Amino acid sequence: MDVEKSVTDPRDVRSSGESYPVVEMFTSVQGEGLYVGQTTHVLRLAGCNCHCPFCDTALDKYEFMQATDIADAIAALEAKFPTGRLLLTGGEPLVHNLRPLLNALEDEYFIAVESNGLLIEKTVKETPGVMERFHWVTVSPKGFIPLDVLIQYANEVKYVIPAFEHLIDPGHFNISFQPEFGSDAAVLRCLELLKKHPEARLSVQIHKFLNLR
Secondary structure (H helix, E strand, C coil): CCECCCCCCHHHCCECCCEEEEEEEEEEECCCCCCCCCEEEEEEECCCCCCCCCCCCCCCCCEEEEHHHHHHHHHHHHHHCCCCEEEEECCCHHHCCCHHHHHHHCCCCEEEEEECCCCHHHHHHHCCCCHHHCCEEEECCCCCCCHHHHHHHCCEEEEEECCCHHHCCCCCCCEEEEECCCCHHHHHHHHHHHHHCCCCEECCCHHHHCCCC
């Protein structure tokens, strides 16, 4: 087993590629971002490099699975509900070496990844070619990321408001503001920001309003 043992926080689990800490796999509707409303399979991995106070993702229950077994499970979902799309999320997927997993998936799907972006440069350096395997990269910055990195690797940049308003960089060609869920004040702040940044969009988590996973 190539993962850290005796971790007390599920955010601290890491994989070098032999097996991955799978929280859940299911088929649903993309709830946010430019592909909102489209059906997709979702693969959620434990492990994260951030501890956001508003995080609503439970990562404490996970099962280590081989990359080939994950690919088989996704194929079974696809057989039941053909979408041709897979969303890789977390946690933070880039804390893991994703090359073996992407190899096992064999380019069978339109693969999107949701990331905080802080490990993009490390991923590019340590596992060359992995970032290019994703068909769509959504970055929700949780710290400073150079604009040139965002432009090169992120297809869309989503800022959670108000927590990360200070990170907004209008230089990217595709940005959105997403209010912290359940906060009317955050919604109002997003609307104010749209006045200052008319090129941006409002992103809402429709799956939560619809009570979907």
